[in-house]
Amino acid sequence: MKIKNLLYKITIFLLLSLSAYSNEFDIKTFGTIGGVYNDNSNYIYRKDIFQKDGSSGDLSFKTDTLIGLQTALTINENFSLLLQGIVDNDYNDKVKTKIDWGYLKYDSGENIIVKVGRIRTPYYKNSDNLNVGYSNLMIRESVEVYGQVPFSSYNGVEITYSNIIGTYFYTIQGGYGKEELTVPNHSLNQEANVKIDNLYTLNLTFGTTTLQARTTYINADITASNQSLNQLFARLRAFGLDELADQYEYKNKKSEYLGFGIFLDYKNIIFSSEYGQRRLNSFSRDVHGYYTTLGYSFHKLIPFITYAKSEMDNVTYEANTILPMLNTLLRSQNTTQSSKTIGIKYYINEHLDIKFQYENVIPKGDYGSYHLSSLQKPQELNVFSFALDFVF
């Protein structure tokens, strides 16, 4: 982690130093000022798994509020350096600055783009612009799809080829890399060190400017460990339960994600739907989920509705193995839930928008669901949010 921080600092230093010698240096800012009120104080409602605090029967400004900075240094016609960082509330409930992505980009000026550095993982349609609220319709993307995989960037290389066939365009995007991160388990109040190796990404997009379809396939070898997990699986093996340990231990496990999406943006009608499924072969179990959003643009005002649902392929909230400690771990992996959202987005101008949304979340099974934490029996949540997004 120290090496990673050092690399970030060197990159920022290089960008700032080079900017002094270049006219082709561009800085842009974006951000969101948002508030969330979750009416159920038995749950903590978070934007993502990396937040410690959220809304629990109170109004939280920490959930969605963030500020971002993007710098671009054009070296020549083909090469540029890009960096995006954000400031938000982190897992330790502290305001923290982090580099979201940053890479050296080669653009052939025709069909090929190559990126080397820290790159966004292309799981979902809005993977690249998750933090740029102004570019999205909803305040938060549906967690039933967008919450399936906790890491959003990797260190590596990505090649993109795009072209047109007749009146249709297509994009083929392939990447390779690795990543290391710390992933919290809120229900158990633990953190796991996650190592991702041999990460391969493939993303295909096809369509017109009105109607588009995309599919994504991602494959990686993943290891998740901490002292508690290591002790648990060592104990299983000591009891001769190697088969059980092999089944659930997250050690160099081949993991996959497959996603599909279809998107319509025609005249005033906005429709989008994505389906995703992860296969992890470990204590973090297989999940599939989808969302469907429909919006209608009345000039500057866009009302929208969304329905989303995710289910585990094998439910874990009723896990009943021979070892209670393993049962607790499996139950805490529960991500079964559905949600209904209704909201409006109002474009103020080219730089500002304002959004309001109401979300009804129904978790299924103990231990809450995506990013929620509760030891209570499942209960409904009513979540009210507003956000002011800006880009400059």
Add this chain to the structure above:
Amino acid sequence: MSSHLLWILYFERVYCMKIILLLLLNIYFLNAQIVIVTNKNTKIENLPKEIVQYLYLAKINKIDTIKLEPILSDDEALHDQFCNTILCKSQSQYNSYWARLVFTGKKSISKKLEWKEIVKKLQDTNTIAYIEKKDLRAEWKIVYEEN
């Protein structure tokens, strides 16, 4: 008495119809016809609507081997109409689309230009612009026109 009332009703109806017709004509003329133009010497004759959309939404920047730079107008009403009729998007959706491109490091958005600057830019053979058809000049040619 009753025939007098009928006459009044008849004239009121005609008057209302005239107003509606005038309003419709106004709407028709307010929505001026937009055309996509380029320099007369550019080796491109016609562009399908989808290709114009790809150029303006930064999906492509070349036609065959000719690199084309799409020009934006600072005339808000014209730009709004261009987004609606040619790109088939509301202006808010267009802004959202471009925010996505800019803040994912894919492209940088072009500056919106005044009429004088557009005229100057169109002296180059590798530029296209949307204009009102009535403003067409002899040194330009139409490469796309909405029917």
